[in-house]
Amino acid sequence: MPLQELLAKVENGDERSLRRLMDEHGALVYGVALRITGSEADAADIVQDVFIGLPEAVPLFDGGSFRGWLTVLVTRQAYMRLRSEERRRRLEAEVAPPRRARSHEAEVLSRHDLETAIAGLPDDLRVVFVLKEVEGLSHDEVATALGISVGLSRVRLFRARRELMDRLTQ
Amino acid sequence: MKHPTEFQVSLFVDGDLPSAKGRELEEHFDVCDSCREYLEFLRELKAVARELDAPEPPDIADEVIRRRIAAGSA
Numbered sequence: 001m002p003l004q005e006l007l008a009k010v011e012n013g014d015e016r017s018l019r020r021l022m023d024e025h026g027a028l029v030y031g032v033a034l035r036i037t038g039s040e041a042d043a044a045d046i047v048q049d050v051f052i053g054l055p056e057a058v059p060l061f062d063g064g065s066f067r068g069w070l071t072v073l074v075t076r077q078a079y080m081r082l083r084s085e086e087r088r089r090r091l092e093a094e095v096a097p098p099r100r101a102r103s104h105e106a107e108v109l110s111r112h113d114l115e116t117a118i119a120g121l122p123d124d125l126r127v128v129f130v131l132k133e134v135e136g137l138s139h140d141e142v143a144t145a146l147g148i149s150v151g152l153s154r155v156r157l158f159r160a161r162r163e164l165m166d167r168l169t170q
Numbered sequence: 171m172k173h174p175t176e177f178q179v180s181l182f183v184d185g186d187l188p189s190a191k192g193r194e195l196e197e198h199f200d201v202c203d204s205c206r207e208y209l210e211f212l213r214e215l216k217a218v219a220r221e222l223d224a225p226e227p228p229d230i231a232d233e234v235i236r237r238r239i240a241a242g243s244a
Contacts, residue, residue, distance in 0.1 A: 015235055022231045030227035044228045051234045052241075109218045133219035139186075158180040161212060169211075 003066055011058040022051050028067060028135075029074045035130040036078035038119050046077050071135050072145040075127065079146065082123045109168065117167040125160035132157050171198050173205055183212045 009017035029050050034043035050073060061069050118126060118134075131137045131145060132153070139153045146153070174182070174195050181187045182195050199206045 013238075018235065018238075019231050022234065026227040026230070027224040031224035034225055040228075044230065047227060048230050048234055048237070051230070052237050055238075109214050111218055111222055114215070114218050115222060129219070133216060134222050136220065139184075154181065154184075154186065155177070157184075158177050161180055161215060162176065164215060165211060 004063075007058050007061065007066075010055050013055055018051065018054065021054065025067070025070055026051075029070060032071055032074045032130065032135060033078045035118065035134060036075065036127050037081055038126075042078075042081050046074060046081065049077055050074050068137060068141055071131065071137060072141065075131060075145045079127060082127070113168060114164070117164050120167060121160055121163055125156050125163060128153055128156040129160035129164070173202065174198060176208065179205065179209055179212060183209065183216060 006017050006020065010021055026047060030043055030047050033046040033050075034040060037043055037046070050070075057073060118129060121129065127146065128142055131142045132139065137145070139150045139157075142148075142153045143150045148156075171194055178187065178191070178195065182192055185192075187195065199209055
């Protein structure tokens with residue numbers, strides 16, 4: 001079924017079509033939410049919120065990349081949670097920045113090490129790194145999603161890389 | 171040329187430098203081990219980031235449908 005047809009059914013409240021969208025895009029939404037918030041509980045809540053509100057949000061889809069549009073949608077929800085002071089206080093004790101000996105000249109960077117290092121980045125840097133480098137959004141898309149300039153997106157990506165290098169090579 | 175800044179190398183990795191500046195950096199990487207090493211780290215970081223797996227999402231479909239029905243909008 002073409003995407004536009006599927007989305008039209010979702011907009012009209014068709015349960016099977018919404019389930020199909022969740023099957024096809026649930027992992028994307030959960031992955032973005034989890035990497036941005038660093039919390040499985042928050043990510044699960046965000047996935048629910050995104051899909052519960054999807055039929056009402058679909059008319060706002062501009063017909064470009066649905067994956068990109070959905071990523072922006074979940075990013076905004078996740079970003080709002082990041083700014084919750086209550087959440088920040090709750091996670092403060094949980095986030096322990098990884099520090100392990102490693103020479104990047106001699107070893108290959110492992111996915112596990114990178115996942116751990118990303119989780120320890122400051123919120124503003126982690127969000128940009130996840131969107132740009134993990135999800136493959138452009139700086140234009142990142143800037144739009146976060147309400148920042150393209151230049152600031154580039155600077156934050158650079159600072160994220162700088163911090164990741166420090167964490168992964170010490 | 172003198173060493174590029176780390177920010178310039180970051181822009182280079184993303185192809186965000188003007189072409190003339192990019193060529194200048196390429197020439198520098200050919201002769202400077204430390205800058206080339208930094209470049210290679212950033213490239214590796216970029217490649218591994220794209221390989222990260224999407225985590226398995228929780229099964230929330232039934233809950234989403236239930237909440238939509240409860241809200242009277244499904």
